Amino acid sequence: MARFRHTVTLAPVPRRWFESCVAALYDLADGTDVEEARLRLPDGRPLPGLVLAEGRHLRPGARYRPVNGRRGHEEPDPDQCLTVLTWDRRGETALEVATLDDAPDRPLRLVCALGLTSAARPREAWLRATLRSGGGKRAKYLEGFGRLRLDLGRWWPQAAGHARRPSRAPLNGTLTHALARVTVTVVPHPAPDGGWRVTVRARVSGRSFARPLVPVATAVLGRRARRAFAEALDRAAASWNAQVPALAGTDAERWCAELTDALLSQ
Template identity: 60%
Template sequence: MARFQHTVTLAPVPRRWFESCVVMLHDLAESLEEDGVRLRLPDGRPLPELLLAEGSHLRPGARYRHESGDADGEPDPDAALTVLAWDRRRETVLEIVTLDSNPHNATHAVCTLRLTSAERPRDAEVSGEMRTSGGSWTKYTSGSGRLHLDLRKWWPSAAGSGRLTAPPLIGTLDHPLTHATVKVVPRLAQDGQWRVTVKVRVKGRSFARLLLPVAMAVAGRRVRAAFAEALDHAAESWNGQVPVLVRKDMELLRLELIESLFKADEEHKPEASR
């Protein structure tokens, strides 16, 4: 078994701002109108790149695909976003599936996003699974993971109030050779920032159960340094972007989000089509 722990300082995200952002994203999605396979914004502009391939907009079973990029504008068959649930009072559940049909190493990946609920966010969860086929090592290139955030515990813990009985953020990663658990706890720093401690525990499986202690004895110090460095870089990126975001109101964020979609679409178009 190997254990890692590191603490970083993060700029805080106000709870009210986060909850308003969740509502804004739901409002934006619900403001889109169906026009065949196209989705249009309230101002009439078609939403770039995303097509409604099956079902009715935001109804359970609705399936969205990217445009393939071909001249015919057909949906890309190798990626899809499906609405499993869309209920502001209960839960929002989206499933993203991507396929790589490489005959030598086909990959099937599924990612599920779940929020309970949009009106009063209580829990957020991301889970994923990847499976490969077509190769002799497919058993060792597959795995699954889950990350669960208890929003009812996060802000009280980050504010230094209330009794914390379990970490607000817990994750697991399962692989044929390893099982890892992640626990994240925020605390209030003196300057109002968040002091976030990340703990990771890794267990070896199969023949890795014997190799893991040897690897940690040889390279444990470098691995722990790399772990801390990765978290420090993530914190630096967070602190460079989050304070700017939380100072913006929801209407400005909504407009910037919409324009970013059109900007990205223009950047991806081939020169000949411009």
């Protein structure tokens, strides 16, 4: 088993700003309408590149597909699909995105599901991803499953130093492959300047015939792997700190308007 740990400092995201952006996204989605499978924004402008292929708009089972220009301007792409699993502003909202790479020798299907509990006061967010292959006996070595869970109700109190159990990780996840399993936990603490001191821990364990290889690889490449782990997190933190403060300084309505313009420009 290999263990990694690194701490970075991140610019904070105000909780009220985050919640106002979530509410604005729900307002935007709830305000859209459907006209002959085409989506229209609340102001009446058509949303290009996406059509309602099945079901009722924003109801469980509704399926949306992008328009595939390669197959014709009005034909939905059969290899990509967005499905509404649940849509409840007070309860849980969950969406599923499926993508198929139908290569003849090694077809791959990626399915990602994203969920949020309570739009008015977000309490939990989660992500699940599954990669499957139909490529024969060795397909399992291309497959994998990942999950990520964020306890939003715990994150901000813990980041401010107000949590009762500050060592408990509000963000955790796992990535499972035929040969390895990676477990990640993320714990925030307050930084002196008002930012977040975020500690990321990762644990890698081998599976199947790769189980005895992980200790050997750790002994040989451990220092280099830990340095690469720390450098990757430092780069991610630098990118976060370069973009998040300006973004968080934008009010939710303006942010939503900019998002709408970006969607229309596609």
